[in-house]
Amino acid sequence: MNDANPSAAGAARQEKVVVERTYRAAIEELWELWTTKAGFESWWGPEGFRVEVHAMEARAGGALEYDMIADAPDAIAAMERMGQPLSHPTHGHFSEFRPFERLVLVHAIDFIDGIEPYESIIEVDFHALGDQSRMLVTLHPHRDPHWTRMAAEGFGSQITKLDRRFGRAA
């Protein structure tokens, strides 16, 4: 047998990544974080970045436009190292919008030098589980050099996450 096999199965089928969480909150509260300006700004963006929403049209076909801004010193330093501006205007829209059930957020990735523009699709499904809510985020990763470098720079790394967790517990 060939030791490539288990991975080969995954990679050959790999077109999406599913991340799943269950939160102790009502679906309406989760929905608000995706579909209101204040909600979206409160969490979106990689570690070390914040967003400033200019348009949030909460309906099917509605626009979502925002600036993604490097905020933390290490994010600013990393963007400078990569020769990137500190703020990116970002354009998206909701291609599906079924309140408290499902939304699909499409981003136009058209700001990366040397890469043909493409669409990044994020599907989000919500399910009530008693007094908790389950959220499934389905991603269609596009392995362009931009995201590879972002990953290499360690945004949202496990270590940051652990620091934060211990920080919170203390």
Next chain:
Amino acid sequence: MHQDLFETLADPTRRRIIEALRGGERQVNDIVRDAGIHQSGVSRHLRILNEAGFVSVRPDGQRRLYALRPEPFRELDSWLADYRRMWEARLDRFGAALEKNRRDRGATQKERRK
């Protein structure tokens, strides 16, 4: 880094060829049969898979035997693991934002009760 690893796998015929090779080394005729694809395109796809490092080829008398190589799959796995971690961290922040909203709302309600 090879940004074209995903592009190589984006083609459904090439994914079928990879599936057909999961059982081990195969010659072209077996790949054509197992993958249910037409003979005419298979050499081109095998060449692309070979150039991208997914597939190795060795001669065996008159035949050429094709097999999967683990390296690109490992690279994809590790890239995907990083990508997933980035999203796990994002959903941690999502959870923290939910908690904060709850606390803020709780505080407002207490204020009102006073």
